[in-house]
Amino acid sequence: MSTFLAITLSGLALGAVYFLVAAGLSLIYGLMDVLNFAHGVFLTLGGYAGWAMATRLPGALPRTAAGFLLTTAAAILGGALVAAATELLLIRPLYGRPVAQILVTIGLDLALTGLLLGAFGSDSRAIPVPAWLTGVTVLGGERAPNGDFVALGGGLLVLAALTWFLRRTRYGIIIRAGAENRAMVRALGIDVGRAFTVVFTIGGATAGLAGLLNSVVFNSALIDPTQGDQLLIFAFIVVVIGGLGSLAGSAVAALLVGLVQVYVGFYAGSGSGLAQLGNVSVVLVLAVVLLIRPRGLLGATA
Amino acid sequence: MTRPAGPGVALGLTGLRASIGGSRILHGVDLTVPEGGVTALIGRNGAGKTSTLRAAIGLLPATGTVRMLGADVSGWPTHRIIRRGVGYVPEDREVFAGLTVRENLRLAETGGDPRYAEVYRLFPELRERAGQRAGTLSGGQQQMLAIGRVLLHGKQLLLIDEPTKGLAPRYVTEVVRALERAAEAATILLVEQNVHVVRRLARQVVVLDRGQAVYAGDVADLDDAGLVRRLLGVSGAA
Numbered sequence: 001m002s003t004f005l006a007i008t009l010s011g012l013a014l015g016a017v018y019f020l021v022a023a024g025l026s027l028i029y030g031l032m033d034v035l036n037f038a039h040g041v042f043l044t045l046g047g048y049a050g051w052a053m054a055t056r057l058p059g060a061l062p063r064t065a066a067g068f069l070l071t072t073a074a075a076i077l078g079g080a081l082v083a084a085a086t087e088l089l090l091i092r093p094l095y096g097r098p099v100a101q102i103l104v105t106i107g108l109d110l111a112l113t114g115l116l117l118g119a120f121g122s123d124s125r126a127i128p129v130p131a132w133l134t135g136v137t138v139l140g141g142e143r144a145p146n147g148d149f150v151a152l153g154g155g156l157l158v159l160a161a162l163t164w165f166l167r168r169t170r171y172g173i174i175i176r177a178g179a180e181n182r183a184m185v186r187a188l189g190i191d192v193g194r195a196f197t198v199v200f201t202i203g204g205a206t207a208g209l210a211g212l213l214n215s216v217v218f219n220s221a222l223i224d225p226t227q228g229d230q231l232l233i234f235a236f237i238v239v240v241i242g243g244l245g246s247l248a249g250s251a252v253a254a255l256l257v258g259l260v261q262v263y264v265g266f267y268a269g270s271g272s273g274l275a276q277l278g279n280v281s282v283v284l285v286l287a288v289v290l291l292i293r294p295r296g297l298l299g300a301t302a
Numbered sequence: 303m304t305r306p307a308g309p310g311v312a313l314g315l316t317g318l319r320a321s322i323g324g325s326r327i328l329h330g331v332d333l334t335v336p337e338g339g340v341t342a343l344i345g346r347n348g349a350g351k352t353s354t355l356r357a358a359i360g361l362l363p364a365t366g367t368v369r370m371l372g373a374d375v376s377g378w379p380t381h382r383i384i385r386r387g388v389g390y391v392p393e394d395r396e397v398f399a400g401l402t403v404r405e406n407l408r409l410a411e412t413g414g415d416p417r418y419a420e421v422y423r424l425f426p427e428l429r430e431r432a433g434q435r436a437g438t439l440s441g442g443q444q445q446m447l448a449i450g451r452v453l454l455h456g457k458q459l460l461l462i463d464e465p466t467k468g469l470a471p472r473y474v475t476e477v478v479r480a481l482e483r484a485a486e487a488a489t490i491l492l493v494e495q496n497v498h499v500v501r502r503l504a505r506q507v508v509v510l511d512r513g514q515a516v517y518a519g520d521v522a523d524l525d526d527a528g529l530v531r532r533l534l535g536v537s538g539a540a
Contacts, residue, residue: 181396183380184396186381188384190412
């Protein structure tokens, strides 16, 4: 396997994590018009929920595949629960007040991040995971991190599951219809508020999974209180490039951003003292896409 | 708390007031729709017909009293009103363009035993185009879908807003036939500009003008050209 393929795999894995974060953001905005700035802390809390589970599992269990599945389930559940509570307690009373929603989600993000810093300090915590997860597989002479395959697989699995959910289930149809015309969904006798809670919960679940996978794959299985905010910025860029409210757009944009970031970071940034060039390139991609397609790659046309 | 509506009354509005963008649209609408048959709600453009329907089901915030199917539903959320047995076909159809015909109908399933056979018997084209995106249907086909959605369950009261607006003559005929069939089992409040359609379907008419109900009577009253000209500003034969 050439270096190019190894870098490509890394970019795809990074894109998969971005997709997991962006999918929830995009669904939430698409149905509810809510720009959720607390999404980053859902991700962080998911990671900590995974850490809490893994550190409480007995003996060597957290370092087995079964243990990692339990850790993953805890991360997903942690993200989902905090998201559901946020929607029910903070967002629901503020429907129709977008500025208030933005302010409350920013405030929630700051407050929960502060709580995490207070509880755990700024030092990273290690999540016990199976050794193979942080190991490498040698393919054609190149070392491919196993975590990249796991992140990519997780992203594809979630994309398939969300696509099935949106296409095949009644709630999925309600969510797609609600993104088009909420009033008419209500006029068919459907309680859109319940769909809002479902969407928020799904977004929190995928964010929780992203929090765990990001720690495991890109942060040596370490979690810290600010990791969500760092990812959130790129997730917002992905959502805007893909088109607000478009799940497929988010998937395409996430892979694009992940690949551009690692290609530029590796080929142009490494050794040149411009370590942030990969990040800068993502912003340039955003600017170019917005100039050519202001509604994003797959965003709805006016 | 609910209060029973008057006997034989499907819909009663009292002092319904509503505004859009700071402008008062409804200035205290009082009207009664008796159970059974079709009552036409007519009036000039901008008289408040569409706003009256939307305010009645809570899509437009309003004050006043709305009694529907035996209950005071004033202030209820829209979905709860609809689930009492009310169907709403909006002006301009408002089908979900990104969803298929089948998905649009599935969305309207709010209880057990949806009557797809009845809907497909009235509108065979919907069955043929079940997998087609609603946004690619013609205006007439979209109207069939919009009406099909409310006929999927045995609704007791249908609020139907300009169902023949902008349709080709063949679709007008199909829509009118479907509404005749629907009126056998449900009460219909019909907003309609086409006087021929009103004459064919309705038993009663209510005329709105500048956000108030100014006349209520038998559909035969539309034969009085002077009255029609005074109330609607058009010829009764139009």
